[in-house]
Amino acid sequence: MPDDVTNARVRRGAKLGKLVAGQAVRGAGVSLAVVRAGDEERAARTERALVAAAEDIVTVLGSMKGLAMKAGQLLSMFDPLEALGQTNIPPQQRERFQRKLSELCDRAPAVPFAKMRAVLEADYGRPLAEVFARFDADPVGAASIGQVYRARLHDGREVAVKVQYPGIDVAVRADAKNLALLMRMMRVVTPVLDDNALFREISSHFVDEIDYRVEAENHLAMSELYREHPFIRVPAVVPELSTAHVLVSEFAEGVRFEEIVAMPGPVRDRVGEIVFRFFVGSMLRFRHFTGDPHPGNVLLAPDGAVVFLDFGLVKHMDSAAVDFEMDCVRAAADFRAADLRALLVGYGVLDQDSPATADECLRLFHELSGWLLADADIRIPADAVSTALYALIDPRRGNFDRWRDQYAPAEHAFARRVEYGTLALLSKLGAGGNWHRIGREWVHGDDPATELGVLERDWLARAQTDTGS
Template identity: 65%
Template sequence: MAKEIPLSRARRGAKVGKLVVGQAVRGAGVTLSMVRDTDAERIARTERALADAAEDIVTVLGSMKGLAMKAGQLLSMFDLLAVFGTDTLPSRQRERFRQKLAALYDQAAPVPFEQMRTVIEGDYGRPMDTVFSEFDEQPIGAASIGQVYRARLADGRAVAVKVQYPGIDVAIRADLKNLSLVTRLLRSVAPAITDHALIRELATHFAEEIDYRTEAEHHATLAGIYRGHPFIRIPGIETELCTARVLVTELIEGRRFDAMAALTDAERDRVGEILLRFYLGTMIRERRFTGDPHPGNILLTPDEKVAFLDFGLFKHMDHAAVDFELACVRAAAEYRGAELRALLVDYGVLEPDSPATSDECLRLLHEVSGWLLTDAEIRIAEDAAATSLLAFIDPRRGYFEMWRREYAPAEHALARRVEYGTLALLGKLRASGNWHRIAREWFYDAPPCTELGVLERNWLTSSHSHDELPRVQGRTVSKFGVCR
């Protein structure tokens, strides 16, 4: 049974601080031991240190929930293991470490149900059995700010009920105040990440996730956008049952991500293309996107559609921001370095007197986004996301000092999170495709070049009738995600 979630700033700061110090001491001990170790002893010792470190991270961050657990999930998504000296570790040892960290997605220690019942009945103001005809007290998922349960409504429909941890709003506010400690853990893996706009943007949006009514609005927006889609599915949402701390959606059954990663090459490639079309296609075509692509939010349904879950982290981009992104992509893909640099200066990303040359701007974009800029069949490597991310934020790669003081608008920082997160998922699938040719549908309004592209284009061009828009606690959700 899980212990009580620490809520105070002091207790949460102490737990993360102890974890950071513990990893530093362990790393120093391993380094000193290696001086006298044989190769076999070094590998064995490092493997034990990896296993202990992963256990510590899962135990401490998983028990804390909140922003601290989100930091651990970020570590799991990106294969950033250099801090543990794993450059020469065999792949099986690296995979063991990743699997332990991956437990943070849906296997973290659950909070006892009686505590969660208090949240449900407190928000509804009545006993649970007057809302649900059946309710399985065993959670089917444990996330950073809530647990998910299987239940049934009076009319027989199966639903998923996400319930916020009691007091997690207090814990999140404490974590935001302790952000420097949380990011020290990330800094040890990716130097200088604390200075990056991505962390600031994630912290801001994470605070907004506390109210599930906001997530319900995001969810309803995407469910409306993707209604009737040929291969993308968004669960229906029971908006009248959604409260500040309880979210009720259609229950979707399907294979989890690890099962998708075990499919044939062709099946994995198909799933990979669907992921690209949802995460990046939605951002460019709809000017909005969900900012948290990770394995726990994806299911492959029996009819071979990919279902997407969890829309707490959601972002809208205005037309100018999307047009800027597209202009930069086209300039980089066509190797027009001078124009790319001018775009960055005009938009305010670069100062006019920045030391970054046209060639350096071009080289950086190809390092971090080359998989989208290159017109070739590319099978994504498992460490591709880490390589791309570290190219920008690791001082050892040569770009950080040049770019660290440049301005990164919030929407673009989170867009990069979506790009790297999508790339990480494709790497875990080892998916292959001409990603540039697929993306030209959005970059250049080119005709589709794949079967999925033709299906989606036909769906987009067909006539769509929208039902009456749903309401969340008395507020109407527009198709643009704006409450009025």
């Protein structure tokens, strides 16, 4: 078995290496096309190069699954073309490129049902027909380590069955060992994601995801946390049918994220606020949150509730860490630059003798998280994530040299992933709202500023009454 694992890592490393080299060549080709060609010729060459690059990424990362596919999903969350410096590419070409990458979220290449059935029957130790009254062979979705099927139990319940890809445990561990190569790919395709702390955090948690019993516990905890919520829905788990390689939960009907994006503005604004309340609000209010905001995990139910899926990556943040986050938000929002710098030094994020001044600390926070700090109605633009991340890594902005060597605790790197993952979803929706006023419910203890906030406050009051807390 050790030889098999080593061979798997080598094979997957070679596959990644070819992708890295191919994207490096394509990146040069796109740049040359922009520089040398005329307008029509440039557009044609650029579109061909970008579509081919996207297809390579979807095909290679999608077929590899595991951590490699997770890297591709991260790519699909924002505009990697801006990170490549390709600002002259026409909008329709950018959209086509992004649309192809978005397939990694829930439409990656499928594994044949016969192989997945073998996983099911091996875990259950009996034929599939004895467990399910009906089992649809065509998957309804594909995740980074498993495929999702629709089925019916013998008691009539409609369920979603997530089945782990055969051998994915070996693949995930192999990808973790190939992390350096994955990071090299990120530098070639998009330097914005060249972040050591973030990738260490992702890889360490992702290895834990290969045991679906852990995910079932996470899923159950989030389902209980949001039980009877007025507009957030987490499908119930069927624990007696969930194993190390199979996770069974209530089947959720709903409109997929890409269809929500095409809906009228008020609908998108409402969904955006719910997404914000679920991902960021769970972290700040409950200290218990899912760390994987991406379009494939969001559905709009027929009754208007938003359904959230996939709880393989759930984190509990201790109170001291969350309090520090909120203290920094309060100081930055109130423009208390000296207090903000003192907080960063006191927590160990910033060295006392760092050349970063109090005003520079304040400027950085507003450049990275201005959408949360400004008391104004803000409609999130499509390039919001790229713009925010560039504020930190673009040497021309003056922040990179000041902050590159400072200490970033892993749990706060994880929190930033949730923040920017949420921002990416809001940007895809083009959602508008006063995000600062909504956040003040958690950060300052203010009364709700929206109708949804009132509903959530009343739900919390009922939940506390029911539990006696």
